Amino acid sequence: MGLWNTCIVLPAIPFALGFNLNCAFHTMEKNSMRATLTIAVLILSAQLLPAFSGKSVEAEERKSPIDEHRSVPTELYFNGDIVTVNEKQPEVEALAVRGGVILAVGTFEEVKVAAGENPKLYDLQGHTLLPGLIDAHGHITYTNILQFSANIASPPVGPVDDISGLISVLKAHAAESSDADWIVGFGYDDSLIKENRHPTRWELDQVSKTRPIAITHVSGHLMSCNSKALELAGITKDTVDPSGGHIRRALDSQEPNGVLEETAMHRMRFVLPSPDVPTQVSMMEKTLAEYASFGLTTIQDGATGVQSLNTLESAAKQGLLYLDVVAFPHMSVGLNTLKRYPPSDEYDNHYRIGGIKLTLDGSPQGKTAWLTEPYHHPPHGQPSDYKGYATLTEEKAQEFVDYAIGNNVPLLAHANGDAAADQMIRTVKSANAQFGKGDRRPVMIHAQTAREDQIEAMLDEGIIPSYFVAHTYYWGDWHRDSVFGVKRASRISPLRSSADKGLLYTIHNDTPIVPADMMRLLWTAVNRITRSGKVLGESQRATVMEGIRAITIDAAYQFFEEDAK
Numbered sequence: 291m292g293l294w295n296t297c298i299v300l301p302a303i304p305f306a307l308g309f310n311l312n313c314a315f316h317t318m319e320k321n322s323m324r325a326t327l328t329i330a331v332l333i334l335s336a337q338l339l340p341a342f343s344g345k346s347v348e349a350e351e352r353k354s355p356i357d358e359h360r361s362v363p364t365e366l367y368f369n370g371d372i373v374t375v376n377e378k379q380p381e382v383e384a385l386a387v388r389g390g391v392i393l394a395v396g397t398f399e400e401v402k403v404a405a406g407e408n409p410k411l412y413d414l415q416g417h418t419l420l421p422g423l424i425d426a427h428g429h430i431t432y433t434n435i436l437q438f439s440a441n442i443a444s445p446p447v448g449p450v451d452d453i454s455g456l457i458s459v460l461k462a463h464a465a466e467s468s469d470a471d472w473i474v475g476f477g478y479d480d481s482l483i484k485e486n487r488h489p490t491r492w493e494l495d496q497v498s499k500t501r502p503i504a505i506t507h508v509s510g511h512l513m514s515c516n517s518k519a520l521e522l523a524g525i526t527k528d529t530v531d532p533s534g535g536h537i538r539r540a541l542d543s544q545e546p547n548g549v550l551e552e553t554a555m556h557r558m559r560f561v562l563p564s565p566d567v568p569t570q571v572s573m574m575e576k577t578l579a580e581y582a583s584f585g586l587t588t589i590q591d592g593a594t595g596v597q598s599l600n601t602l603e604s605a606a607k608q609g610l611l612y613l614d615v616v617a618f619p620h621m622s623v624g625l626n627t628l629k630r631y632p633p634s635d636e637y638d639n640h641y642r643i644g645g646i647k648l649t650l651d652g653s654p655q656g657k658t659a660w661l662t663e664p665y666h667h668p669p670h671g672q673p674s675d676y677k678g679y680a681t682l683t684e685e686k687a688q689e690f691v692d693y694a695i696g697n698n699v700p701l702l703a704h705a706n707g708d709a710a711a712d713q714m715i716r717t718v719k720s721a722n723a724q725f726g727k728g729d730r731r732p733v734m735i736h737a738q739t740a741r742e743d744q745i746e747a748m749l750d751e752g753i754i755p756s757y758f759v760a761h762t763y764y765w766g767d768w769h770r771d772s773v774f775g776v777k778r779a780s781r782i783s784p785l786r787s788s789a790d791k792g793l794l795y796t797i798h799n800d801t802p803i804v805p806a807d808m809m810r811l812l813w814t815a816v817n818r819i820t821r822s823g824k825v826l827g828e829s830q831r832a833t834v835m836e837g838i839r840a841i842t843i844d845a846a847y848q849f850f851e852e853d854a855k
Contacts, residue, residue: 333421333423364386364405364409364410365388365409365410366386366411367387368385368401368413369413370418372419373418374395375421375838375842376843379395382397384396384401385401386405421842421843422842422855423588423808424796424842425581425590425798425806426840426848427796427798428589428591428799429590429802430591431591432598433577433580434574439474439475439476440459440463440474440475441476442476442477442478442505443476443508447477448477450478450479453483456489457493460475460503460505472502472503473498473503474504476508476802477507477508478505479507480507481768488512490514490547491548492517494514494516494517495517495518502515502522503515504519509652509653509658511552512549512550512551512656513549514550515550515558519558523560524557525546527539527544527546532553532557533683534680534682535551535555536552537554551652552679556622568604570601571605578610578611578612578613581801581806582612586808588614588845588851589613589615589616590616590618591617593649593704594618594647596623598617599643602615606639609639615641616643616849617642618643618644618645619631619647620649621648621690628693631643633645645694645701646699648691648704650680650682650710650713651706651709651710652679652706654706654761655769657669657672658679659678659706659710660677660680660713661678663677666772667772684713687713687714688720691703691714691720695732698730703734705734705737706736706737708739708740708741711740711741711744715753730752733848734748734754734756737756737758738757740784754794754847755788756795757785758783758799758800759783759785759814760799760810760814761783763814763820766818766820766824766826781827783830789832794844795844797811797840797841812834815831815832816831816833818830
């Protein structure tokens with residue numbers, strides 16, 4: 291986290307934003323049949339010293355980097371629930387910080403002695419202080435670019451309830467830009483709009499027939515485009531589906547209906563303009579402030595393209611990053627390009643490359659995730675035995691995994707469906723057999739439908755699942771009623787099974803897919819309540835402390851940073 295210290299206000303009401311970066315507090319209450327999670331949170335970001343090792347203050351040697359900050363006033367926090375996430379010393383009476391470095395934890399008297407003369411006192415007044423929160427998976431550069439997009443999400447994130455409302459938002463957005471510009475939007479959700487389907491090209495043509503329009507599904511795995519955009523991308527009735535993707539067609543026709551799945555979106559993205567690097571850098575301050583408002587101190591960019599790598603490198607060189615950002619270049623740049631961006635253990639102005647990212651399948655809410663059993667209700671135009679599909683062939687997946695394992699490059703592999711999870715486990719197992727097992731910590735991103743046998747296999751192969759548990763709130767009803775059916779939906783993001791088997795896991799929001807609200811994420815992991823207020827998978831709930839660990843110390847472990855954060 292570097293040598294800095296900040297306190298973050300989280301919102302006074304459950305689902306709002308707060309942007310004050312000074313010390314203050316808020317209280318959040320969430321109830322369920324099983325647990326009440328009531329947290330007043332002050333989030334502290336500081337470099338971690340052995341104060342969290344479980345030893346008393348007297349036993350610790352306070353040397354560099356503390357010695358470098360002797361002239362800096364010491365801050366002493368007390369009179370609250372100070373959570374260390376150290377199992378040997380989970381809560382303490384007081385904590386002292388000097389120069390952004392945690393100096394001491396322990397009883398008030400012990401910490402007061404260690405703090406020295408005239409520390410600045412912060413009375414927590416019974417509120418809770420947590421370590422800085424860690425984004426186990428997300429996409430900060432994608433979030434950044436979306437400042438140019440119309441917000442076409444459904445409540446509580448956006449205003450769209452039906453396709454008519456979506457068209458109105460796009461028309462208003464179009465009126466704010468040049469007639470020569472593309473019209474872009476993000477976040478429409480067929481599971482939440484009244485029609486329960488994707489808008490078609492002809493409906494988007496109502497916004498404009500002369501300006502290209504491309505809107506992205508909330509999952510990021512599908513998009514819908516108008517006729518002009520399809521024309522510019524060269525997508526016609528004669529265009530063949532690419533490997534790992536699908537062009538949806540009009541009923542009883544080969545004419546594209548505007549909806550593109552997975553790799554079929556690549557042709558559109560080749561012609562879709564993107565803000566240049568200086569523009570993206572200039573937008574970063576606003577994006578960082580949003581992340582910081584939720585208490586995040588370490589952020590992931592979990593599928594970074596070359597332009598986004600240039601953006602982050604430029605922002606870091608200009609000293610604009612005040613949160614740690616870890617980038618994982620995406621497989622789409624090609625293996626040769628990945629090799630030109632080796633990972634680093636050290637931050638340079640709060641930025642480093644952490645490894646590489648693979649995508650093995652799609653999204654369950656978009657019904658493109660690769661399953662071993664058919665979807666409960668298959669998407670438009672698919673047969674009853676439809677199970678989704680793979681993004682990569684087995685050979686290509688193995689090539690990427692062999693590169694990562696063989697060169698000790700940290701690996702993230704997106705695997706929502708259990709068939710994709712099988713592919714990751716197979717390829718990692720093969721690479722481990724070839725190169726030997728080691729402390730590599732490959733991460734299965736999302737792992738929505740991980741089975742019990744896969745949890746055991748992940749333990750055997752040293753794989754860490756990072757669960758997208760926010761799905762239980764945002765799409766729990768959709769998963770139960772349309773995607774998986776009750777039995778499979780009730781065990782998405784199997785946190786309890788993982789904990790009971792001793793498998794370390796993390797949890798994430800996958801921002802911008804959902805907002806980076808970490809307290810809502812924690813509440814979701816503990817309560818598993820859907821939008822409609824129903825419990826989904828009571829037996830897979832996490833405890834409050836397990837949830838806190840999944841966004842602090844265990845997430846630090848995922849990043850190989852457990853000794854510093």
